[in-house]
Amino acid sequence: MRPGDLIKRKQAGQRFAVLTAWDALSAALVLEAGADVVLVGDSLAMTVLGHATTLPVTLEEMIHHTRAVARGLGAAPASQPLLVCDLPFLSYQCGLDQAVAAAGRVLKETAAAAVKLEGGESETVAVVDRLVRSGIPVMGHLGLTPQSVHRLGYRRQANDPISQERLRRAALDLEAAGCFALVLEHVPAALAGALRRELSIPVIGIGAGDDCDGQVRVTADLLGLTPSPPPFCPPLLPGRELAVEALRGWLERQRQSAAPTTPAAPATPHC
Numbered sequence: 001m002r003p004g005d006l007i008k009r010k011q012a013g014q015r016f017a018v019l020t021a022w023d024a025l026s027a028a029l030v031l032e033a034g035a036d037v038v039l040v041g042d043s044l045a046m047t048v049l050g051h052a053t054t055l056p057v058t059l060e061e062m063i064h065h066t067r068a069v070a071r072g073l074g075a076a077p078a079s080q081p082l083l084v085c086d087l088p089f090l091s092y093q094c095g096l097d098q099a100v101a102a103a104g105r106v107l108k109e110t111a112a113a114a115v116k117l118e119g120g121e122s123e124t125v126a127v128v129d130r131l132v133r134s135g136i137p138v139m140g141h142l143g144l145t146p147q148s149v150h151r152l153g154y155r156r157q158a159n160d161p162i163s164q165e166r167l168r169r170a171a172l173d174l175e176a177a178g179c180f181a182l183v184l185e186h187v188p189a190a191l192a193g194a195l196r197r198e199l200s201i202p203v204i205g206i207g208a209g210d211d212c213d214g215q216v217r218v219t220a221d222l223l224g225l226t227p228s229p230p231p232f233c234p235p236l237l238p239g240r241e242l243a244v245e246a247l248r249g250w251l252e253r254q255r256q257s258a259a260p261t262t263p264a265a266p267a268t269p270h271c
């Protein structure tokens, strides 16, 4: 799967689904489940690295995790899902050259074929334009953008006509700059649906209703592994409880099983 294939899917009216992965194990799971796109999201900062926000994760760490995910996906490029890596906070906000260097490292040092970045301010649109011109496919991300948590929080975005028009403009700008797809996180469903119809690139929703070209979810949330998933990502199974229960049972059985008998000392040979 290539970035452009997602646009063809939209044109053909075929929906698709994106799942996150963070290591070889999670990558093998989402591959076997049949994900169309695998995103190494910087949400891994919170879900697997234990940070309070996505801000601390580094480019080095994203590359490390993306390489592990690629190993988990195996070596069958033709049938593989598209692998996308999030550019972490401050890897693309400090100048166009630095953004190209960061995104270039992702493509050179991992098997990712695209990067994702957050925001639709004019500076970010300029970054997208420069990356795309450098041959680096870019997925955009608007609405709830966790890298801006200290400015916007984790609440639903674009709730009034003025901010909806601002988001619409940003989406059109990102498309014009060359994004091949756009994630819309935690925005009103009617806005996501309107943008799906207006944009030629696919709109990928999370907490944005069903009227999107594709959906994305954080796999750890779906599996019920994260302690407090967002309200728009209800778990599919109680993964934490099942895992803890199974481990607790195993530990209990080990403590209760009879102590191994000491093997008899070998008889001293007589000469």
Ligand code: KIV
Binding pocket: 020, 039, 040, 041, 042, 043, 044, 086, 141, 183, 206, 216, 217, 218
């Ligand atoms: O980091 C991430 O996992 C994401 C998804 C929520 C889209 O950006």
